[in-house]
Amino acid sequence: MFGRKEKDPVSADMDKQDPVPRYDGNYDDAPELVTCPSNTTESKLLTRIDLHVIPFLCIMYLLAFLDRVNIANANVFGLSEDLDLLQNNRYNTALVIFFVPYILLEIPSNILLKKMKPRVWLSICMFGFGLVTMLQGFVQNYAGLLVTRFFLGVFETGMFPGAFYLIGMWYRRHEAQKRYSFFFSSTTLAGAFGGLLASAIGKMDGLQGYRGWRWIFILEGLLTVLFSFAFFFLLPNFPEEVKWLSEEERAYVKARLQIDQGRSGRERPIKLRDVGNVFKDPKILVGGFMYFGLIVPAYGYAYFSPSIIQGYGYSPIQTQLHSVPPWAAAFAFSMTVAWFSDKLKHRFVFTMFPICVSIVGFGILITVHDNRSLQYGALFLVAMGAYTAMPVIVCWFNMNLGGHHRRAVGSAWQIGFGNIGGIIAVYSFVPSDAPKYIQGYSICIGFVCLSALSCCLYFVMCSLANRKRSKSVRDVGLTEYEKTELGDMNPDYRYQL
Template sequence: MLSRNEKPVESPVGSADQVPRYADNEFNQAPELVQCPAHTTESKLLRKIDLHVIPYLCVMYLLAFLDRVNIANANVFGLSVELGIVDGNKYNNALVIFFVPYILFEIPSNVILKKMKPRVWLSICMFGFGMVTMLQGFVQNYSGLLATRFFLGVFETGMFPGAFYLIGMWYRRHEAQKRYSFFFSSTTLAGAFGGLLASAIGKMDGVAGYKGWRWVFLLEGILTVVVSFFFFFLLPNFPEEVKWLTEDERTYVKARLQIDQGKSARERPITTRDVGRVFKDPKILIGGLMYFGLIVPAYGYAYFSPTIIQSYGYSPIQTQLHSVPPWAAAFGFSMAVAYFSDKLKHRFAFTIFPICVCISGFAILLSVHNNRQVQYAALFLVSMGAYTAMPVIVCWFNMNLGGHHRRAVGSAWQVGFGNIGGIIAVYSFLKKDGPRYVPGYSISVAFVCLSALSCMAYFIMCSWQNKQKNKSVRDVGLTEYEKMELGDLSPDYRYLL
């Protein structure tokens, strides 16, 4: 495994379209030079991968996030009133029950994803949460809402970590941030699209005897179910399994990734011992805290921004429309930061800067309570900061995990543990605290600061381990198989900072 600044010692790479290839079953052999297939170039091959991997995963997660947070749009159109859950924290309870299965089943879902073909597992889950979303449109009471939200969490649990895990097995580390951010921006696009869609669907109030909020669930759920049938054939698999690459292209893709990340160990199943070994690394725990700290403001914004905007005096339709621009701004800012992060091959500074933007937004919301324009502008800063820092953090952590085993477990852990923050976010923004929501904003600032401190700790730990590896003997008598099993803990691996 070579760092981004090192070149292969055994067989120098002659051009961007040549990479060393390691024999699959002979772990002690030196790499032999592999030429990019004659009919293409590396840049063309990368574009081919982009077109077959990123768009479908983006649409999949856009629909997943839309089906998860459309309850906020439905609530503006009277969900709580019709179901009789206006008093107390019943609405918050309905939000939080989603996170119970969503958190618990993250790691098992990624293990299943590795065992099955990703397109099969992800399309099954997609069909499931689409059906549950439709059923939310028929609930008649609080119990029915709780049941549908629970099963929504069951089916959505594999979407986010599975997609991030899959993307990480296709791209080199310095190529990944733009792809991760574009994928993650499905959430911001879902927020914008959800507001526009809800403003249109809300006008169907009374059609076929159904309230507007029921049509939000019914139509968006039907859309997901229909798309899931097509995605059974369109979603990508791992590089070793796809049919749209030739044998020479698969060999080349595998070799270029191996130089950047080491052997993947795709062929060996994940065992309980593998999971235990992953958690012996303290960086894994820190990675969870990095994401955990930003989930609180991110879900706080996703679930409660329509209610906050409505408190500024807008009608339900105006509220939905005003919820769109902050999401759109978050998308643009996120992609700009991702571009420079990949270009400079650096992550740490590009987590801290958007975190500071997010904190400044909450500072304004905490101090300004009588200026609608300024408060609305602060929501832009919150969404831009939170939804830009999150994909950088997830990409940084995931792409620093070597091999299928550590990446499958580590990515699921980060997302699963991080989403505990969703529970905190739900109970941070209570109806009784509106319209100022001082406790919610204060809690969000505290957790964003926790994320910043965790990013600093992760940066220091990765820097220290890189220096220790530079001082040590490179080979130390390990075979290529042993290095593959170690993943990023191999003495040859260097962490991206």
């Protein structure tokens, strides 16, 4: 337990802060104990927050995901042939090397994001991966491609967990899923947008002596670089730091979030011991496997769906255009599920249903090989299932982490560990297995089932923790500092199911 001797200098200030009315119970069902500032209403304030937080993060991640997976579009236009990637699975290795820094640097990146202002750190990273994407358009050999893909992973490492961490510090738990899913749908929009953009850019083949695949990297990277300058001023910070809210509004936002999730501890630095303490909670490890299981089919689809569709006999331009509808369907399905999940204040069922949809899609792809229309329809189910379940899982896990230090480390762990699945996905779909890809589809089904089992285990663990806390003595005499240190391990905290 945390005793008086262990208090940081900041703890005294935290205990002196004006207390928000305490609610000892399930925070999701907490009464409205704070009053909205007189010059606005809660719905209007939420709309302002939405407009300042979500659109810019969505555009940022759309560009990040686009720059990450546009290599699949470039490959349709001759990347592998020009750089001699057809031997020894070189193309797959070029995809894998991205994940090495991307996995290892997630937690350090989130710590830096908290230490620096989010808009500063994220815009720096944005400029970096945009520049590296441009450089991919000028590489002349396999070694050059490996170097650029590695540094692309370095600069993109903070985008996804950083944005999820930041969104989670703005919204109450029953408000978060729609925002998480809309943000996550940047990936589906990037997939759709990338197909359309690649089909147009591909027509520039030969312009200024550059192949069409080079123009895909150059123009899409340049677009990101230009946005990064504007986003230095437009990306949001944490609620305690923004200037577009009045002091009264900032206090209200902080208070309503505290009732829902406990104190955030924004003023408290993250220390090395915090990282170790977070991993003492077995739910953290399970949360990583929930996401890990879905990364394999998600990246398998993102990186290889253009090749799969091209195997149905379409031309390069037709392939890019046919890649758009499944992404669009995934966006619509994801937002529908998110709306019901927030409405019912429940997550578990809304992870399992899309997971089942994805399994059905892979089942069709494994068993049907002579019906192009049915195979193409199965790709819709795969995209809809995987890219709908993933944001629900991430939201469920992240919003059950209390406080800045536990959420910063926990969210980065989940995304970092989960992306090991990207390495597995890349080597699951190899050219020698085309066009049936039986091995790849079978591996994907196995990992989707792993995600489903992990979700069931996490649900049971959260349910048992809530039940145990409800039966235990309520007032254990913890100070506000000690409650902040414990985060969601605080006996008053209740996990969302």
